[in-house]
Amino acid sequence: MTTDIETNQVSYLNQYAVDLIGIPLNPAVSLFDFISKASWIFFESYIRPALIKDGQCTEVQITLVSQKLGKINAVANVSLIESVLFWSIQTAENRDKLYQELLSAREHLENQNEKLLELTRLDPLTSLLNRRAAADDFMKMANQLTRSFCPTSFLIIDIDWFKEINDNHGHGVGDEVLTKLANTFKEASRSTDILARWGGEEFLIILFNSNVIDAQLFASRLHEKIKSILLPNSEQLTVSIGISGLRENELKDNELLDKVLKRADTALYKAKEKGRNRTEILE
Numbered sequence: 001m002t003t004d005i006e007t008n009q010v011s012y013l014n015q016y017a018v019d020l021i022g023i024p025l026n027p028a029v030s031l032f033d034f035i036s037k038a039s040w041i042f043f044e045s046y047i048r049p050a051l052i053k054d055g056q057c058t059e060v061q062i063t064l065v066s067q068k069l070g071k072i073n074a075v076a077n078v079s080l081i082e083s084v085l086f087w088s089i090q091t092a093e094n095r096d097k098l099y100q101e102l103l104s105a106r107e108h109l110e111n112q113n114e115k116l117l118e119l120t121r122l123d124p125l126t127s128l129l130n131r132r133a134a135a136d137d138f139m140k141m142a143n144q145l146t147r148s149f150c151p152t153s154f155l156i157i158d159i160d161w162f163k164e165i166n167d168n169h170g171h172g173v174g175d176e177v178l179t180k181l182a183n184t185f186k187e188a189s190r191s192t193d194i195l196a197r198w199g200g201e202e203f204l205i206i207l208f209n210s211n212v213i214d215a216q217l218f219a220s221r222l223h224e225k226i227k228s229i230l231l232p233n234s235e236q237l238t239v240s241i242g243i244s245g246l247r248e249n250e251l252k253d254n255e256l257l258d259k260v261l262k263r264a265d266t267a268l269y270k271a272k273e274k275g276r277n278r279t280e281i282l283e
């Protein structure tokens with residue numbers, strides 16, 4: 001499009017512009033017949049002075065007013081040669097569409113990234129937290145507990161005679177047992193608890209807001225539920241559990257997790273020694 005810098009009269013419009021704006025080109029057509037009032041003010045206050053000063057004005061936003069389509073956002077590059085303004089106008093629709101596509105591509109990537117990050121935190125067989133993720137989550141929990149303490153208990157759960165299960169029924173059955181056990185833990189616990197596969201056939205459950213008595217009741221429920229996991233020879237699966245409680249005065253200790261787990265481990269060892277399929281506590 002070309003317009004006159006003084007009169008604003010339109011001297012040339014290409015067919016696309018004629019179709020878009022819906023005004024046939026005739027000598028009486030002025031620029032202000034098809035740009036919005038705000039664009040008009042913008043033209044007078046910014047575009048025209050910039051053109052007179054620099055001879056060109058790039059990437060300015062204007063709003064076209066089409067007879068058929070109403071307001072259309074557009075981006076214009078304008079040059080002044082002698083008294084004629086040469087306008088190159090592009091509707092912003094494509095640019096806005098591209099921007100929206102970029103935004104949704106970014107959102108999609110961020111979601112994928114979050115999913116990948118979550119996957120790196122999980123044990124692939126059981127989908128419970130892996131050791132490192134559980135330790136990280138516990139440190140966050142410990143921070144919260146320093147501000148407002150509530151009883152928190154640790155359960156180390158170890159499958160009884162797991163080597164025999166593998167040897168007698170094969171690794172596939174062993175893996176199935178691990179998965180079934182993990183599902184039992186998920187069903188029995190609350191969303192605020194931390195569930196992890198701590199080692200090969202050893203699991204850690206951290207019960208938030210539960211003292212060791214609550215933890216013992218929880219462990220009894222687990223022993224009961226686990227009975228329904230049957231081996232191929234119809235034997236019932238059993239586990240041994242060691243429980244320890246978090247002490248408020250050790251919250252600032254750098255070795256906090258190691259210390260509380262060591263007590264749970266000692267309790268577990270006692271449970272194994274006393275014949276397995278039982279829970280022992282070391283507060």
Ligand SMILES: Nc1nc2c(ncn2[C@@H]2O[C@H](COP(=O)(O)OP(=O)(O)OP(=O)(O)O)[C@@H](O)[C@H]2O)c(=O)[nH]1
Pocket residue numbers: 125158159160161162163164166170171172173174175178199200201272276
């Ligand atoms: N199927 C399977 N077995 C595993 C996995 N990780 C560790 N194990 C096995 O778990 C068994 C653990 O054996 P032990 O430490 O002797 O313990 P146990 O036989 O359960 O004996 P107690 O704990 O004393 O009752 C080993 O045979 C490991 O190979 C796994 O991901 N899948």
